Amino acid sequence: MSMWLSAGRILKFGFQDIARNVWLSLVTVMILVLTLFSVNLLLAVQAISGAAVDTIKNKIDVSLYLSPEAPADKIAVLKARISAMSIVSSVDFVSQEEALKRFQKFNVKDSTINQALSTLNSNPLAPSLVIKPSETGRFDELLTALNKIDDPLIQARDFDNYKTILDKIDAITKKVSEAGFFVSGLFMLITLLVIFNTAKVAIYTHRNEIGIMRLVGASNWFIKAPFLISAFLYTLFSSIFVVIVFYLFLNLLQPYLEAFFVGYTFNIMAYFTANFWAIFGLQFLVAALVNMLASWLAVSKYSNV
Amino acid sequence: MIKFKGVSKLYNDNVVALDNVSFYIKSGEFVSLVGQSGAGKTTLVKMLIGEENPSEGRIEVGGWDITRLRGSEVPHLRRQIATIFQDYKLLPKKTLLENVEFALQVCGKSMKKIKLVAPQVMRIVGLESKMHRYPHEVSGGERQRTAIARSLVYQPKILLADEPTGNLDSINAKEIVDLLLKINSFGTTVVLVTHNRDVVNKLRKRVLTLHEGRLVSDQAVGKYII
Numbered sequence: 001m002s003m004w005l006s007a008g009r010i011l012k013f014g015f016q017d018i019a020r021n022v023w024l025s026l027v028t029v030m031i032l033v034l035t036l037f038s039v040n041l042l043l044a045v046q047a048i049s050g051a052a053v054d055t056i057k058n059k060i061d062v063s064l065y066l067s068p069e070a071p072a073d074k075i076a077v078l079k080a081r082i083s084a085m086s087i088v089s090s091v092d093f094v095s096q097e098e099a100l101k102r103f104q105k106f107n108v109k110d111s112t113i114n115q116a117l118s119t120l121n122s123n124p125l126a127p128s129l130v131i132k133p134s135e136t137g138r139f140d141e142l143l144t145a146l147n148k149i150d151d152p153l154i155q156a157r158d159f160d161n162y163k164t165i166l167d168k169i170d171a172i173t174k175k176v177s178e179a180g181f182f183v184s185g186l187f188m189l190i191t192l193l194v195i196f197n198t199a200k201v202a203i204y205t206h207r208n209e210i211g212i213m214r215l216v217g218a219s220n221w222f223i224k225a226p227f228l229i230s231a232f233l234y235t236l237f238s239s240i241f242v243v244i245v246f247y248l249f250l251n252l253l254q255p256y257l258e259a260f261f262v263g264y265t266f267n268i269m270a271y272f273t274a275n276f277w278a279i280f281g282l283q284f285l286v287a288a289l290v291n292m293l294a295s296w297l298a299v300s301k302y303s304n305v
Numbered sequence: 306m307i308k309f310k311g312v313s314k315l316y317n318d319n320v321v322a323l324d325n326v327s328f329y330i331k332s333g334e335f336v337s338l339v340g341q342s343g344a345g346k347t348t349l350v351k352m353l354i355g356e357e358n359p360s361e362g363r364i365e366v367g368g369w370d371i372t373r374l375r376g377s378e379v380p381h382l383r384r385q386i387a388t389i390f391q392d393y394k395l396l397p398k399k400t401l402l403e404n405v406e407f408a409l410q411v412c413g414k415s416m417k418k419i420k421l422v423a424p425q426v427m428r429i430v431g432l433e434s435k436m437h438r439y440p441h442e443v444s445g446g447e448r449q450r451t452a453i454a455r456s457l458v459y460q461p462k463i464l465l466a467d468e469p470t471g472n473l474d475s476i477n478a479k480e481i482v483d484l485l486l487k488i489n490s491f492g493t494t495v496v497l498v499t500h501n502r503d504v505v506n507k508l509r510k511r512v513l514t515l516h517e518g519r520l521v522s523d524q525a526v527g528k529y530i531i
Contacts, residue, residue, distance in 0.1 A: 006413065009410050016398075017398075020398040021398065208394075208397075209396055209397070209398070211394070212394045212395070212396055213396075213407075213411070214379075214380075214383075215354070215383060215388060215394060216383065216407065216408040216411060216455065217380045217381070217383040217384040217408070217411055217412060217459070218380060218411035219377075219380045219411070220376070220377070220380075222411050
């Protein structure tokens with residue numbers, strides 16, 4: 001038989017099988033859709049939790065407290081020197097007056113502090129440089145670099161608190177990541193089993209048909225290939241459907257995320273779009289391979305007569 | 306055409322399905338293979354279509370030793386020995402014509418030839434007007450005639466009919482047997498496996514009788530004796 005004739009017939013039978021078993025095809029596609037949707041939901045949860053940790057880390061900055069008598073030009077030189085560091089994202093100067101305003105605003109309900117401030121005739125707070133790192137992961141590097149600056153303008157540099165907070169956040173991040181890894185692994189295993197079983201059930205319903213094909217002299221390849229094509233098409237339809245449904249879901253989710261991440265830009269749709277092929281492409285490939293492998297094994301079992 | 310030489314079949318639990326069976330069927334013969342349930346008829350059919358291998362002995366079809374067939378050789382054997390069964394074994398999601406066409410498609414016949422041969426064969430078995438129906442839309446006799454049509458498209462040397470009248474009433478059964486006789490008259494060797502006493506006795510053809518796995522009788526013009 002010519003290769004093209006054979007391939008054409010195998011393709012035809014693959015499409016015919018889907019069209020003439022509409023309910024079975026629908027059920028198979030729906031199971032795959034639900035499974036792939038769950039996988040993407042888990043990915044979304046991981047992306048959101050990662051963004052939440054990043055948001056907290058981004059809110060951490062360090063302050064260098066300066067001498068109250070420090071002249072503005074020297075402060076500007078020091079600020080420029082720190083800004084030039086590659087590990088620094090931004091440096092903001094907070095004057096004595098601004099520091100006092102912020103302190104009063106923060107402690108507006110604390111009468112003891114307000115009373116203590118009013119008894120003082122002068123501003124007890126020092127001006128400062130508020131420094132944010134370019135990457136949260138390079139916080140230690142930043143603190144080391146700041147400690148090395150030997151400038152008489154600097155009055156105080158106590159970074160212990162920041163280290164403690166960072167260590168705690170890192171510990172939480174590590175635990176979240178470990179839990180995520182475990183849940184993802186478990187989920188992947190369940191997903192693979194569901195896809196595997198769905199394919200086997202689909203083939204099981206065709207067991208008599210496979211026996212008949214064998215009986216009329218169909219070769220192994222001629223029997224198996226249409227089922228492999230069906231499995232491929234089921235996965236393709238499911239993957240396309242999942243992309244459509246999942247983007248609709250993300251669209252509904254985004255306003256809630258914006259309300260949650262106030263002052264921080266996080267777009268879950270943009271995240272999935274940026275990683276579209278890595279997420280949906282890989283999912284399709286793995287699901288198609290598992291589905292086709294399961295179909296191959298199941299057809300082999302029933303065509304062995 | 307078909308040669309069984311000292312063929313035995315033992316299953317795992319030491320059940321003897323066939324015990325030292327030997328016979329020879331000439332080309333163009335019409336032979337009935339009879340016996341009660343459990344006599345070994347089904348095992349013999351399975352061996353003829355390469356579904357089972359004998360534990361001992363040798364089987365030849367048209368000089369081809371099929372005793373130990375490789376998996377890849379089975380489709381070729383089944384294109385030479387056409388088989389029809391009691392339960393018709395039609396593909397339920399294909400029309401009667403598509404069932405017949407499918408047999409030609411799997412052996413790589415061109416579309417032109419398929420479109421020529423399949424309707425012709427449907428005409429021979431008298432199903433021209435119903436060939437676009439699905440199996441569940443026609444009677445048992447019509448399904449069996451479709452199965453026969455499907456078996457004919459290969460122009461097989463041997464037609465193996467395993468209880469073809471088992472699910473049919475007497476009128477439909479007679480029509481099927483008449484069709485088998487017609488096919489035999491064209492030169493095809495027909496092996497009819499049955500336990501239908503009336504059918505065998507009316508045929509007045511060669512009868513092989515199996516009993517408890519052994520060939521107990523081989524009559525040139527035989528009757529159902531058990």
